[in-house]
Amino acid sequence: MNLEKIVFGFFIIFACTLNFGFVIGDIDRPELHHRFELFAALIATVLKLGDRTHIGATHLATSLVATFQLLWAAGYWMWFVNISGLEMTGTTMSTIVSLSAGALLANLVSVVLLIGETLRQNR
Numbered sequence: 606m607n608l609e610k611i612v613f614g615f616f617i618i619f620a621c622t623l624n625f626g627f628v629i630g631d632i633d634r635p636e637l638h639h640r641f642e643l644f645a646a647l648i649a650t651v652l653k654l655g656d657r658t659h660i661g662a663t664h665l666a667t668s669l670v671a672t673f674q675l676l677w678a679a680g681y682w683m684w685f686v687n688i689s690g691l692e693m694t695g696t697t698m699s700t701i702v703s704l705s706a707g708a709l710l711a712n713l714v715s716v717v718l719l720i721g722e723t724l725r726q727n728r
Contacts, residue, residue, distance in 0.1 A: 613653070617664070617719050620649035620671065621712035628709050632702045633695030640682060643705060647675040650712065660722050667715040674708035 623646035630637030653668040678701045685697050 614719055616649055616653045617712070617715050620646060620653060620668075621709070621716050623649050624671070624675070624705060624709040624712050628702055628706050632699045635693040635695075635698045638698060638702055638705075640679075643675065643679055643682070643701075646705070646708070647672065647679060650675060650708065653715070660718060663718060664715055667711045667718070671708040671711035671715075674704050674711065678702075678704035678708070 623642060627638055627642040627646055650668055650671045653664065681697070681704065682701050685691050686693055691697075
């Protein structure tokens with residue numbers, strides 16, 4: 606077994622599952638979406654490291670898209686709650702969850718690429 610591929614696959618799937626965990630639930634109910642889960646999804650997405658092949662470049666691209674989406678969601682949350690001191694509303698939370706759902710889509714693409722690459726290597 607190749608330890609690098611195990612770690613790579615782990616972080617791809619971990620980022621996707623954390624991102625899914627944050628997104629799941631009513632979009633406008635803040636109590637169903639925990640900020641630490643958003644932060645953990647962001648960290649796991651950043652830790653996805655690929656190889657230097659074409660598929661590795663595609664994994665990196667999906668990781669960058671997901672990272673930007675999650676950073677935007679976290680920044681939006683931080684701005685509204687911590688900087689401007691406003692109370693979290695359903696509208697604000699729905700924007701944060703929508704941005705995170707975009708990151709989830711990028712993470713799902715990464716998982717599909719990983720599965721496709723795994724199936725191709727076994728032949």
